[in-house]
Amino acid sequence: MNHPAAVPTASRENVLEGLADIVGARHVLSDPNDTEPFYEDWLHRTKGDALCVCQPADTAEVAAVVAFCAARGLPVFPQAGNTSSCGGSVPLPASGGVLLSVRRLNRVERVDPQNNAIIAGAGCVLADLKAAAAAEGRLFPLTLSSEGSCQIGGNVSTNAGGTAVLRYGTMRDLVLGLEVVLADGRIWDGLRTLRKDNTGYDMKALFVGSEGTLGIVTRVALKLFPLPTLQATALVAVASADDAAALLRHCHGELGSSLDAFELLSASQLDIVCRHVPGNRNPLPGHPWYVLVDLQSAERSQDLTARLEAAIAGALEDGIVADAVVAQSGAQIEDIWRLRHSVSESNRRHGLNFTHDVGVPIAQIPEFLHRADAAVAEAFAQAEVFCVSHMGDGNVHYTVTFAHDTAEPAALGARVTGMVHDIAMSLGGTFGAEHGVGQRYRASLRRYKSPVELDLFRSMKSALDPNGILNPGKVL
Template sequence: MTDGNGFLNALRDIVGETHVLTTPADTEPYYVDWVGRTRGTALCVCLPASTQEVSAVVALCARDAVPVFPQGGNTSSCGGSVPLEEGRGILLSLRRMNRILSVEPENDAIVAEAGAILVEVKAAAEAADRLFPLSLSSEGSCAIGGNVSTNAGGTAALRYGTMRDLVLGLEVVLADGRIWDGLRILRKDNTGYDMKAMFVGSEGTLGIVTRVALKLFPLPRHRATAFVAVDTVAGAATLLGRCKAEFGPLLDAFELFSGSQLDIVCRHVEGNRRPIDSDHPWYVLMELQTRDGAKELSSRLEALIGEALEDGSAADAALAQSHAQAEALWRLRHSVSEANRRHGLNFTHDVAVPIGRIADFMQEADAAMASDFPEAEIFSVSHMGDGNVHYTAIFRPGAVKASGADARDLGARVTRKVHDIAVGLGGTFGAEHGIGQRYRASLQRYKSEVELDLFRAMKRALDPQGILNPGKVL
């Protein structure tokens, strides 16, 4: 690498003096993840304002073999959006590249820069009577480029799929600074390899996403939302099957809570309250959405829940009678991460198993935690409609040493146990959060050598110097 001051001055020439941050007060928010568990450092934080500036910055870094750590909204839960501890490299923040470039209702497409915040993308689509369906608890701060790079899922994946299913085209800056322009809004393009698929979910290790073209859908005008108590996870799975059979594509979300998870959401996050007064071991938040037929939709949902209450597959229920009540129910779901963070040292896992094995996973994981980590409190929430389970073990203050190597070792042991169970049931250790730094060991443990060789070959081909987000994924 060349002289440090000379390199920083060259960066300033590209992006401007005020957009290269070096003082601790300015850089600190970029160097630690939102949960405060993963921390790193870098030579500087660089904030380009255009694809051309990103290209010039990356070309400079490639020339001097300087690592580049791309970052969007810094909402990663796997340490994928912060630099490593060694202090080499630059953090490349895309926050200034936050424009909605076009909304095309006739093509059901929206084009945005990678730093655009998810909630703003959704609002721009809605203003054109369209829906961009990705729904995350972090949508007020996560960036659309990060959503692409981690293949984000969320609560509407049951109906619309993950980010991989929502991307039409991408613009990407490659490791040598060249720009690949794949920013198309076509539904069909069978002219060779699907290049965009390589970058969705690659977490900035193969290229830096700078612009995205996304699918839009007709904007639903009506919804029916309910919160249902069930006695078992198997009972929730039965209820899910009934909803799929009755409502088909109108079923937008089907979220499972453990009773313990609901308790701490109401205890730690102001404004939440229990929709059902009686205590139950499990709860389901479900929602239907449609363009028309609001009264019929609500009546059908009420009838199905009534049947479930009569035959004992549901224990109690609360149906939202207004938009405000529906929003209050969703606030419970979107408060989960904040509640877990406030409750103690938490290790949240992002596993997925076949829907019919979720009950088995919960039973095996609970037994393993009780045996090996009796001081842990267990909380679960699941995008049950697609088999994704966020299984969380929380250690209260005083139960363990809550920082440094001791916490990392504890997290590794808990994670290995949870991942072994999920993979053993035909599932995966990573469903929607990505790999980052946290799950690198799991990737090596569970992926075949053939698959790992293919990963490494792609990395060598696209980033031969290994400067793009090193230490992540591989």
């Protein structure tokens, strides 16, 4: 896909003035002190630049900005919370384009408890949306470590997953409808809250996970669920990933639909979480693997803690659990979950890390870990390996870490990533389970997708964005 040519420097002021006429001068940022946070990802690894950052206030302004840019052949780089780990949310270097931030589209418009639906702008912070739902006795289940800063438009664009996919599915399963600005500035109004609408192609599914390359999501309609009133959480020590897989089967049988999360952590991962993020403590030191098990229910008649304790006791008798601690209070539940939610921050602090977002069939997770550990140990003796896995849905975040001052990080990262991705793909998996493709995984997309699938991708891109102005350099 060819990228649009950069706008000539001489016309830069005209572009800024034209955008200011649409959104107001104070919402067009061009001073480097103002724009720098938008041009660099949160890992401080992927950087780009643009003519300016444009912050429209509503869908009409987004449409007008896109139409303005389309008429001039200017690339448009949509951005929500800028929490991407794949470089999908920042512009390309020397892009000559416009970064369009949706953060002003941040309003929760309506919570509909009877229909179990919520409508919000694409710039709404995930935590704020969840709080608005909870105020009406409803749950929006997407749960991410970054939920205090990530925005719902970005969650849609990457088909976000998180820790509750085991029970509720990915973002694609949670979206009821979308409003999208197309590459020519037209607005597609698919903002419906229907559960069933079998009238042609499922357009909303096309935009979910497209990373802003097919259209810019401006408003979303999402599914809600009854707000859980009970929760039980345990940290369980196991001797191996195989035992963790056996424990998952056991929990499915004993705990059924109340099983909300099943997170696998290596001892090495838990060690650096406790080392780098204050307030964390491992209550069960000395084991090679740990599983965070979480139950939730809206049925007040259940005693979830007793059920969880009984399930773990059975697993202890069967020899698949070495030890466990079951939270006895809300504060202890928070302490256990803080261990999991501190992973990204601890990895960033520890060193130059290459975190992978692979997915394999659940039964293949132990084999993936065995092969990947052996391959990394042989090729990179100086590397440390950390692992956290949404084991209940087969997603493995496999992190290979080097010293911060390691030379030629880009070339090193390509080698590590190629190795890890090859192993995942050989086991019937995927190289990208929930973070998207962005810039980082474009080479893997070309390597592993079939010519037919790539041709279909290009056909969809060409049909919806024939001039290639939407988020160029990402995905394709």
